[in-house]
Amino acid sequence: MNGDTERRFTRGLVEVRAAGDTRTIGGYAAKFNTLSRNLGGFVERIDPGFFSKSEGDGWPEAMARYNHDDSRLLGTSDAGTLRLQTDGTGLDYSVDVPHSREDVYELVQRGDVRRSSFAFYTFEDDWSMTDQGFPVRTLLSGSLVDVAPVNTPAYLDTSTGLRSLAERAGAALEEVRAASAAGDLKQFLDAPAAPAVIDLAASRDTTKTSAPEGGQGDTHPPLALRQRRAELYRRRTF
Incomplete structure (x- = not known):
């Protein structure tokens, strides 16, 4: 397992979900087989089996946190206040927001917070080319860390993906990083x-x-x- 935590964002909306008197919000934290935006010379897609191990293990220690902030915990899978499931679209989550985080619920309700994100570790990935000849990294298996409604998307650190490509190509990481900055990662998949x-x-x-x-x-x-x-x-x- 790679020791670095990665974060990705989805175009899906986080929304208020009816659950009686419980303040519940949710949405898709990840979507399968959908190409991401350009992450620095490559794009990503998530394989439908990416979360299989986490799901099979019962989503151990998974959390929901506002903006991935440790101090803004919303719910956990262990307590049942965070519920996760995968379907043909992606990873869906619902979290019961505590009274102490009523501001987060209101921000989602008003539409100020509209996006979701997830943090993960990668176990296995693969590299190929899109039909248009652009490098694509496919996330095959990994472990979920948390899901998060977000309004301040963090910088997408792609160093883990670039390190994976360097290992695959037998190239130096600095060489791959330089090629990423120049938009020329294709050379490591063409040869x-x-x-x-x-x-x-x-x-x-x-x-x-x-x-x-x-x-x-x-x-x-x-x-x-x-x-x-x-x-x-x-x-x-x-």
């Missing part, structure tokens, strides 16, 4: 991978156990082989 060359005869010869002097044997495998090893390691880890 064909070098063919992996594996000497099967050598791998079967168990008598060759000594490494070259000053080294440890296979210290510089082909790029494609190194990428494949890294991918297999990531998949085993998750």
Whole structure:
């Protein structure tokens, strides 16, 4: 699992929801298979299975917080005051706003707060190209941290996504960041991978156990082989 928390915003509206005498607000915190706006040379889409683990585990420790602010807690999944579910559209949430946060309820009711956001960790992603030849990152699996009605969208830190692309391409992170700033990430997806060359005869010869002097044997495998090893390691880890 990547250790960095990411945040994304949805075009869906947060709204007041009828729930008897309870002050309830909600909306879609995330929408599936919808391309995001340009995040710095690439766009994102969320796979419908992205929240499967969190949902299967009962949304452990998920929270609703106004503007993702720790001091403006609205509800939690553990207490049942935050309810989450996925459908064909995306991740939907409903939260019962406490009396101490009545100002948030009123702001949503008046339309001053109109957007939703969610914070998450990424377990697995993938990179490809849109039909128009633009880099797209697909979020395949992850863990939900919180959902939030927001009126002050924070800066979208895309460093985690760029680091993922750098690992995939076997490139230096600074090189990928520079390409992102120049709007030229396509180069890391266009270039064909070098063919992996594996000497099967050598791998079967168990008598060759000594490494070259000053080294440890296979210290510089082909790029494609190194990428494949890294991918297999990531998949085993998750």
